[in-house]
Amino acid sequence: MIWTRIILGFLAVTALCTVFPVGARAADYHHVHLTTSNATEAIGWYTRYLECEPLADRDDGVECGGAQIVFESRPTLGSSQRTGVDHISFSYADLAAKMAELEAVGVRGSGVRLQRFPDGSTLRDVPGLFKVGFIFDPWGTRIELVEDDETLGFHHIHLNATDPAATLAWYQESFGGQSASLRNRIEGLRMGDIWLLAMPYEDGVPAATAGRAIDHIAFSVTDMDLVVGELRGRDAEVFEEPRVPTGGRTVARRAVIGGPDNVSLAVVEAGFAGVDVETDTPVDITTELQPYTVPRTPWGTPDFQGVWTGDAAHGIPLQRPEDVTDLSLTPEQAAARRERGTLGSIWGYEAEWRDTTLGYVKSAPSRQVAMVIDPSDGRIPPLTAAARARAANRVDTSGVGRIAEGPEDLSSWVRCITRSLVPSPGVYNNGMQIVQGPNHVALQREMIHETRVIPTDSSRHVGSDITSWLGDARGYWDGDSLVVEIRNFNGKAPYQGSSDRLIMTERYTRTGPDTLEYQFTVDDPTVWTRPWTGMFTFVRDETQYELVEYACHEGNYGMTNILSGARAREAEEGR
Numbered sequence: 316m317i318w319t320r321i322i323l324g325f326l327a328v329t330a331l332c333t334v335f336p337v338g339a340r341a342a343d344y345h346h347v348h349l350t351t352s353n354a355t356e357a358i359g360w361y362t363r364y365l366e367c368e369p370l371a372d373r374d375d376g377v378e379c380g381g382a383q384i385v386f387e388s389r390p391t392l393g394s395s396q397r398t399g400v401d402h403i404s405f406s407y408a409d410l411a412a413k414m415a416e417l418e419a420v421g422v423r424g425s426g427v428r429l430q431r432f433p434d435g436s437t438l439r440d441v442p443g444l445f446k447v448g449f450i451f452d453p454w455g456t457r458i459e460l461v462e463d464d465e466t467l468g469f470h471h472i473h474l475n476a477t478d479p480a481a482t483l484a485w486y487q488e489s490f491g492g493q494s495a496s497l498r499n500r501i502e503g504l505r506m507g508d509i510w511l512l513a514m515p516y517e518d519g520v521p522a523a524t525a526g527r528a529i530d531h532i533a534f535s536v537t538d539m540d541l542v543v544g545e546l547r548g549r550d551a552e553v554f555e556e557p558r559v560p561t562g563g564r565t566v567a568r569r570a571v572i573g574g575p576d577n578v579s580l581a582v583v584e585a586g587f588a589g590v591d592v593e594t595d596t597p598v599d600i601t602t603e604l605q606p607y608t609v610p611r612t613p614w615g616t617p618d619f620q621g622v623w624t625g626d627a628a629h630g631i632p633l634q635r636p637e638d639v640t641d642l643s644l645t646p647e648q649a650a651a652r653r654e655r656g657t658l659g660s661i662w663g664y665e666a667e668w669r670d671t672t673l674g675y676v677k678s679a680p681s682r683q684v685a686m687v688i689d690p691s692d693g694r695i696p697p698l699t700a701a702a703r704a705r706a707a708n709r710v711d712t713s714g715v716g717r718i719a720e721g722p723e724d725l726s727s728w729v730r731c732i733t734r735s736l737v738p739s740p741g742v743y744n745n746g747m748q749i750v751q752g753p754n755h756v757a758l759q760r761e762m763i764h765e766t767r768v769i770p771t772d773s774s775r776h777v778g779s780d781i782t783s784w785l786g787d788a789r790g791y792w793d794g795d796s797l798v799v800e801i802r803n804f805n806g807k808a809p810y811q812g813s814s815d816r817l818i819m820t821e822r823y824t825r826t827g828p829d830t831l832e833y834q835f836t837v838d839d840p841t842v843w844t845r846p847w848t849g850m851f852t853f854v855r856d857e858t859q860y861e862l863v864e865y866a867c868h869e870g871n872y873g874m875t876n877i878l879s880g881a882r883a884r885e886a887e888e889g890r
Contacts, residue, residue: 342489342490342491342506342534342535342536342542343506343507343534343535344382344506344507344509344532344533344534344535345383345533345534345535345581345583345587346376346382346383346384346385346532346533347382347383347384347385347403347472347529347531347532347533348385348386348387348529348530348531348532348533348581349384349385349386349387349452349454349456349528349529349530350386350387350389350390350391350392350454350526350527350528350529350530351386351387351388351391351453351454351691352388352389352390352391352454352689352690352691353388354374354375354376354386354387354388355374356453357386357452357454358374358375358376358377358386360452360453361377361379361384361452362377364417364420364427365379365405365458366379366468367379367384370383372588373385373564373588373589375387375388375589376589379405379468379469380467380468380469381468381469381508382468382469382509384403385589387530390688390689390848391454391455391526391527391528391688391689391691392526392527392688393455393527393528393688394451394455394456394457394527394528394643395455395456395457395524395527395528395529396455396457396641396643397475397516397518397521397522397643398475398521398522398523398524398527398529398577398578399474399475399476399521399522399523399524399574399575399576399577399578400472400473400474400475400524400529400532400578401457401473401474401475401514401521402449402456402457402458402459402472402473402529403456403457403458403459403469403471403472403473403529404458404459404460404461404469404470404471404472404473405458405459405460405461405468405469405470406445406460406461406462406463406466406467406468406469406470407460407461407462407467408462408464408467409462410438410445410446410447410448410460410461410462411438411446413460414429414437414438414448414460417429417450418437427450427451427452427453428450428451428453428640428692429448429449429450429640430448430449430450430451430457430640430641431640443498443500444461444497444498444500444501445461445462445463446461446462447459447460447461447462448460451640452528453690453691453692454528454691455527455528455691456528456529457528459471459473466508470510471509471510471511471512472509472510472511472512472532473512473513473514474511474512474513474514474576474578475513475514475516475521475576476513476514476515476516476521476575476576477515477516477520477521477575477576479513479514479515481575482513482575482576483502483503483504483511483512483513485549485574485575486504486511486574486575487504488549489542489545489546489549489551489574490506490534490536490542491506492504492505492506492511493505493506495510497510497512516576520576520577521576521577521578522577523577523579524577524578524579525579528691530579531571531578531579531580531581532578532580532581533580533581533582533583534580534581534582534583535583535584535585535587536582536583536584536585537584537585539557539568539570539582539583539584540557542582543556543557543570543572543582546572546582551572551573551574552572552573553570553571553572554571554572554573554579555569555570555571556570557569557570557582558570563588563589564588564589565586565587565588567583567584567585567586567587567588568583568584568587569581569582569583569584569587570582570583609795609825612751614753616751616753616771616792617792617795617796617797617825618751618825619749619751619756619797619823619825619831620749620750620751621748621749621855622746622747622748622855622860622861622862623746623747623748623749623831623853623854623855624745624746624747624853624854624855624860625738625739625740625745625747625833625851625852625853625854626740626745626854626860627679627680627681627740627852627854628681628683628686628740628745628851628852628853629653629680629740629741629742629745630649630652630653630655630680630681630740631681631683631684631685631686631740631851632684632685632686633685633686633687633695633739633811633849634685634686634687634693634694634695635684635685635687635692635693635694636685637694639684639685641684643682643683643684644682644683644684645682646679646680646682648682649679649680649681649682650679650680652680653680681851681852683850683851683852686739686849686850686851687847687848687849688834688848688849688850689836689847689848690845690847695811695843695847696843696844696845696846696847697843697844698812698842698843698844699840699841699842699843699844701841702812702841702842702843706812719877719878719881720881721878722874722878725874725877727784727807727808729873729874729877730874731763731867731873732763732784732808733763733765733784733785733808734762734763735808735809735810736785736786736801736808736810736819736835737810737819737835737849738760738762738833740851741762744761744762744863744865745761745762746760746761746860746861746862746863747759747760747761747853748761748862754770754771754772755768755769755770755771755772756768756769756771756790756797757769759862761862761863761865762865763865763867764864764865765785767785767788769788769789769790769799770788770789770790771790771791771792771797773791774789775789776789776800776802776803777803779802779803781803782803782804782805782806782815783803783804783805784804784805784807784808785801785804785808786801786802786803786804786817786819787801787802787803788800788801789801793822795824795825796822796823796824797821797822797823797824798820798821798822799820799821799822799823800818800819800820801818801819801820801821802817802818802819804817810837811837812842813837813839813842814839814841814842816839816840816841816842817837817838817839817842818838818839819835819836819837819838820835820836820838821833821834821835821836822834822835822836826852828855829854829855830852830853830854830855831852831853831854831855832850832852832853833850833851833852833853834848834849834850835848835849835850836848837849
């Protein structure tokens, strides 16, 4: 909860008149709510690198120059960049020195990620304003650093707005405040020491804040019912009625509403001190103006049936490159990445071939930078000491560049058994068909024609002594999502080096008429120091895409030829 001064970005907005509505007359900023994987680590990070101080009366937040930031420990849906609340800001007397300090510690693995300008610099002097630079915290919160001697410490909150003047007017009408001008250049809304500013957002509608690195911002009011009633009268959607949250530290109530530009806002009564353990389901404010309603089957479960393809996700690396700070690509960058991934394959497929139904459909390439979304740095966690030792002594079973003694020497790919559980998109055969029944869901992949029939009837896993290539899957419905837990792997088709102790959890969520979000969480304590999660999106286009027959080793000659060739080579070498 970060509320001290708020700047608007770097565009002037039409000046607004001071308004003090009856219900919001006593309103004030309360906090900024950030999503992290670990609140304790976040407190340490903000204390060490941004000179904040731990809150004296609670263990999940910091105070930064009088502004509170509160952390919630749960997986984040992604960075704050390009959401309705793009970033928060801190001011330093010597910004060049501060950026040099952060760049130095970032090299040492602190989780500080600097965002560079197109010329490669980390600092830019904005005439008439001040020097600016940008960093990301380890969990995806975008942070602007400025050099403003008049306001040191926490500086502002930056809103992305389709109509900045209208957005500021809405906040003023809802919560009060006074129109003011920052250095006679930037018009914004000031409440006490806090600036609220809004930059024009010209790339459609800003993404929703709920679930992202900056989840919401909060206002404190003296009359909760009056304020919420006034907001409802102005057609603000109330996502959570006023109530004392589960685990509340006080009897003060909280309400959650939807503000302009998909910003999630909390309205709290004076004295509100958060919750000991947040158990409420995060509010999902969709990026659309009207929330998407997932269709239902005749028996009442979310309907995922149809043919989906991961073509758009081809080219997304599993991990974010260490030198990349942007969390989204431009459409041009995404197209170039996919092209490189295609031409860089061992086949070098021609465009005429891959742009048929046998290759890509005409879906736009994903702008997602990496599949890993947790940890928030986009990197797979470190291996355990035992896993590092095993990796150093691992025998190559790919069959590439070595003589195979028998089929067992070749990988599950070459043997046409499986290409692992995660359906990572490639150059072709990225289709997946879903068929549902009252107690089962069938998932058929186009690649190798693997079909998994997953019970959703609360049946138990089989005994741990029964293992298989793709493990034993059991599913259940969690709201609009299908959650599938898989265990009892035989370890012969490891994913990224996993063992037979792997527990994989999949989550399928239909996010739109033609989009299906797929998340997978990898939990293997014998291999990685903590679980990690990846995500990408399937697209449906049943007018264009069809599943085709997958012929692995056409004519069943492939394996015979591989082994025959190995024996012939042995004969030539006198072995």
